[in-house]
Amino acid sequence: MLNYIFQTRSYSWIKLIQCYWGFKMGRRRRKVVHMPKKKLPTVYLCPRCGKQAINVEIYPGGERAKVRCGSCELTEELDTRPAFREIDIYCQFTDLFYSRLAA
Numbered sequence: 001m002l003n004y005i006f007q008t009r010s011y012s013w014i015k016l017i018q019c020y021w022g023f024k025m026g027r028r029r030r031k032v033v034h035m036p037k038k039k040l041p042t043v044y045l046c047p048r049c050g051k052q053a054i055n056v057e058i059y060p061g062g063e064r065a066k067v068r069c070g071s072c073e074l075t076e077e078l079d080t081r082p083a084f085r086e087i088d089i090y091c092q093f094t095d096l097f098y099s100r101l102a103a
Contacts (some may be wrong), residue, residue, distance in 0.1 A: 044090045047097045049073050054093075056086040067093045 028076055044054040049072040057066045062082035066077045067089065076096070 006049065040085070040087050042086065044087075046072060046074060047094050052082050056089050056093075058084075058086070058089070065089045 002010055043052055044056070045052055046054050046069040049069065051069075051071045053069050053071040054074075055070065057068070057082070058080065059065065062084070063080060065078050065080045065084070065086075066075070067078065076093055078089060078092060080092070084092075
C-alpha cells in the first residue's frame with residue numbers, strides 16, 4: 001500500500017500515517033454499555049409465613065405443578081397448562097390461597 005502511494009505521488013501525511021500505523025483519523029468510538037436482561041425470580045414470597053421460600057416445580061408434561069414453602073412446609077399441587085411458567089403457577093397458587101382465607 002505504501003509503495004502505491006509513493007508511486008502515484010498523491011499522498012498526504014495523514015494518509016501516510018493511516019497506512020503505516022493501520023488506523024484512520026477521526027473521532028473516538030463510544031463505549032458500548034450493555035444493559036443486563038432482567039430475569040424472572042425462581043424463589044417467591046410465601047403468603048402464610050411471609051418469607052422468600054416458595055419453590056415451584058413443574059412435573060414433566062407440564063400438566064401438574066407442585067408449590068412448596070421451604071420454611072413453613074406449605075404444599076399444594078395444581079393443575080396447569082403447558083404454556084404456564086413458574087410465575088403463572090405462583091400467581092394461581094396465591095389466588096387460591098387467599099380465596100380460601102376469605103371463605
